[in-house]
Amino acid sequence: MDTMESLINNISKAQNVLDDSTQPELRVINPHSTEYLQELKRVRDASRELQKKRDDEMKKAAEAAVRTSSSFTCVIYNIHSSTNMLTNTPLS
DSSP states (O other), rough: OOOOHHHHHHHHHHHHOOOOOOOOOOOOOOOOOOOHHHHHHHHHHHHHHHHHHHHHHHHHHHHHHHHHHHHHHHHHHHHHHHETTTTEEEEE
């Protein structure tokens, strides 16, 4: 039976016995198979690992950007400065 047909059939059954407390509980959606749940766990684990790697790479890139930015700022300051940074004396 098609999944959609099965779902519609289960909904119909549930509606028929909704107010009858003597009827056993009906599942509208069938539980997933063990194989499906194992595959889902593998996908989630792989996604978690990839997310961690991406976060680590982003952190490294941000640190590199800060180092590059600081170096660049220092170079520009030294070029435009009229004072010797080491001795704090005016340049001639």
